[in-house]
Amino acid sequence: MSIYDVIPVTAEDHRRRARRRLPRFLFDYIEGGANDELTLAANSRDFQQLQFRQRVMRDVSTVDTACELLGFQSSAPMVIAPVGMTGMYARRGEVQAARAAKAAGLPFTLSTMSICPLEEVQAATQTPFWFQLYMIRDREFVQRLLQRAKAAGCTTLVFTVDLPLPGMRLRDFRNGMLGGGLPGKLSQLAQLVSSPLWALDVGIKGKPHNFGNLKEKIADPDDLDLYKAFIDSQFDPSCTWDDIRWLRDQWQGKLLVKGVQEVDDARAAVDAGADAVLVSNHGARQLDSVASSISKLPAVVAAVGSEVEVYVDGGVRSGLDVVKARCLGATGVFLGRAWVYALASRGQQGVEQLLGLFQKEIATAMALMGVNQLDDLNPELLETAISRGNPG
Numbered sequence: 001m002s003i004y005d006v007i008p009v010t011a012e013d014h015r016r017r018a019r020r021r022l023p024r025f026l027f028d029y030i031e032g033g034a035n036d037e038l039t040l041a042a043n044s045r046d047f048q049q050l051q052f053r054q055r056v057m058r059d060v061s062t063v064d065t066a067c068e069l070l071g072f073q074s075s076a077p078m079v080i081a082p083v084g085m086t087g088m089y090a091r092r093g094e095v096q097a098a099r100a101a102k103a104a105g106l107p108f109t110l111s112t113m114s115i116c117p118l119e120e121v122q123a124a125t126q127t128p129f130w131f132q133l134y135m136i137r138d139r140e141f142v143q144r145l146l147q148r149a150k151a152a153g154c155t156t157l158v159f160t161v162d163l164p165l166p167g168m169r170l171r172d173f174r175n176g177m178l179g180g181g182l183p184g185k186l187s188q189l190a191q192l193v194s195s196p197l198w199a200l201d202v203g204i205k206g207k208p209h210n211f212g213n214l215k216e217k218i219a220d221p222d223d224l225d226l227y228k229a230f231i232d233s234q235f236d237p238s239c240t241w242d243d244i245r246w247l248r249d250q251w252q253g254k255l256l257v258k259g260v261q262e263v264d265d266a267r268a269a270v271d272a273g274a275d276a277v278l279v280s281n282h283g284a285r286q287l288d289s290v291a292s293s294i295s296k297l298p299a300v301v302a303a304v305g306s307e308v309e310v311y312v313d314g315g316v317r318s319g320l321d322v323v324k325a326r327c328l329g330a331t332g333v334f335l336g337r338a339w340v341y342a343l344a345s346r347g348q349q350g351v352e353q354l355l356g357l358f359q360k361e362i363a364t365a366m367a368l369m370g371v372n373q374l375d376d377l378n379p380e381l382l383e384t385a386i387s388r389g390n391p392g
């Protein structure tokens with residue numbers, strides 16, 4: 001039996017299946033980072049260097065992973081992160097993922113760049129969810145998106161601040177997804193031909209493939225080149241914290257600012273009216289050679305954690321990583337690549353299975369560390385792999 005034929009259990013299992021199933025340009029889009037992908041490697045590596053202190057002979061008969069995340073009563077300290085184009089990874093992928101999150105009792109965040117629009121996700125789940133937004137130049141359109149989000153029952157706005165322009169994601173150039181002209185289009189066609197299961201299930205049965213939240217701005221909703229031209233024209237490198245204050249005035253729900261790593265930026269977000277900050281390097285897809293998110297978390301928690309909720313993302317591949325983040329002060333963890341791998345691998349069923357695994361890993365780790373409540377997790381329960389060193 002091949003390693004690819006095993007029943008997928010972990011995020012890595014689903015990743016292998018996704019790699020076989022997806023056209024290369026789609027797999028690379030979710031897998032890759034910016035430039036040489038040094039930060040991408042650091043995001044996972046720095047989680048691996050954190051080790052637990054195991055505590056024994058404690059009464060751990062009442063382990064509870066439930067918590068409140070920006071008013072959402074969650075079964076675990078996890079949020080389904082916004083990921084663009086997930087409707088290309090499984091048929092109506094955002095709907096499948098939102099249903100999986102509902103079944104798991106976790107918040108789901110819809111991306112501005114989703115294939116399925118706000119209204120489709122709301123109709124499919126009948127459950128409040130969160131909405132991610134970029135600051136685009138057309139402020140009237142921003143206001144309409146906010147109105148649509150409110151009408152769809154969105155309770156929390158996740159506003160991304162680390163994308164004044166896209167990072168240098170070189171994989172997307174190599175596989176023809178960005179630029180490349182005719183050779184790039186021919187390369188993508190060859191990749192589609194080599195992925196027949198995806199082509200039938202998603203490529204044909206999963207239509208329409210337009211960006212549902214943006215289609216009112218596009219003359220021909222089926223022309224992806226028009227979408228790209230619109231999106232490229234809407235990145236706003238002039239955006240400042242004053243724009244966040246303006247946004248705060250427009251949005252009456254919870255506001256989470258996504259994409260801060262430095263203490264002064266976290267403080268500025270709080271001063272601008274944020275209810276929470278997300279320590280994030282955009283999955284290592286923006287500026288390469290910045291620090292991992294988990295390494296930046298403690299300083300941000302120390303600076304603003306007494307005033308607002310602090311979240312983290314980047315490199316999370318298991319429930320153990322979630323526990324490590326909680327030990328370092330995170331209110332919760334945003335899951336990105338892991339759930340998309342599971343979605344591409346086995347659809348809603350795959351996402352539900354993976355989220356269930358993470359929840360079991362969290363509960364098991366807590367019990368073996370001698371704690372029953374998430375609030376009992378603290379930095380004293382961690383050590384770094386390099387701190388112990390070797391005896392002299």
